[in-house]
Amino acid sequence: MKVLVACEFSGTVRDAFIKKGHDAISCDLLPTEKPGPHYQGDVLDILDDGFDLMIAHPTCTYLTNTAVQWLYAPDNQGKILKGKPRWEALDKSAEFFTKLLNANIPQICIENPIPHKYAVARIGRKYDQLVQPYMFGHPEKKATCLWLKGLPKLKQTNNVFREMQKLPKSQQQKIFYMSPNKDRWKERSRTYQGIADAMAEQWG
Numbered sequence: 001m002k003v004l005v006a007c008e009f010s011g012t013v014r015d016a017f018i019k020k021g022h023d024a025i026s027c028d029l030l031p032t033e034k035p036g037p038h039y040q041g042d043v044l045d046i047l048d049d050g051f052d053l054m055i056a057h058p059t060c061t062y063l064t065n066t067a068v069q070w071l072y073a074p075d076n077q078g079k080i081l082k083g084k085p086r087w088e089a090l091d092k093s094a095e096f097f098t099k100l101l102n103a104n105i106p107q108i109c110i111e112n113p114i115p116h117k118y119a120v121a122r123i124g125r126k127y128d129q130l131v132q133p134y135m136f137g138h139p140e141k142k143a144t145c146l147w148l149k150g151l152p153k154l155k156q157t158n159n160v161f162r163e164m165q166k167l168p169k170s171q172q173q174k175i176f177y178m179s180p181n182k183d184r185w186k187e188r189s190r191t192y193q194g195i196a197d198a199m200a201e202q203w204g
């Protein structure tokens with residue numbers, strides 16, 4: 001299968017598919033962290049290159065429910081985009097998301113955190129499935145939504161919810177408690193190996 005893993009710098013999903021014998025390539029504006037087939041540039045340049053399956057992880061900054069409050073803050077171009085400029089950024093992000101969702105590729109999965117209602121309205125529909133890392137062998141919580149086209153829902157492979165509950169909150173929600181540093185967003189956004197493996201196993 002010819003697989004495009006869009007908006008991926010980590011190579012995690014790409015390499016899971018390659019391991020299963022597929023012809024997979026990742027694409028990101030950033031270079032790939034791990035050597036392997038990678039297109040560094042805008043994914044819209046290669047969307048029509050005849051892929052059978054695309055898994056995409058577009059930037060969630062302006063779509064995610066956890067940051068919805070900034071839409072109603074006074075306009076401010078400081079560190080965090082607020083007010084009107086944020087609504088404009090939301091429009092652009094939702095447009096990009098929709099282009100991926102409507103791409104001419106038979107099987108598509110787009111992954112993102114829980115969106116706010118303004119994002120859902122612009123994208124045109126709610127997600128199809130919500131998964132958690134603890135369903136795939138990682139004793140952690142991070143709600144991850146999947147919008148699916150031509151693909152069945154992802155089945156959990158190793159549910160470690162009980163083991164996770166014995167851990168302190170700071171470990172269960174490692175991502176949330178991560179201390180601030182310049183690469184924190186990368187650590188927070190990297191796809192979990194268990195989820196990548198399940199995608200390659202079940203959709204490859």
Ligand SMILES: C[S@@+](CC[C@H](N)C(=O)[O-])C[C@H]1O[C@@H](n2cnc3c(N)ncnc32)[C@H](O)[C@@H]1O
Binds near residue numbers: 007008010011028043
């Ligand atoms: C939330 S991160 C996803 C990271 C991914 N889960 C991984 O494991 O590498 C979103 C990524 O989308 C990339 N991106 C944003 N716009 C893009 C575009 N037009 N084309 C390709 N990549 C893009 C960003 O550079 C960023 O690395």
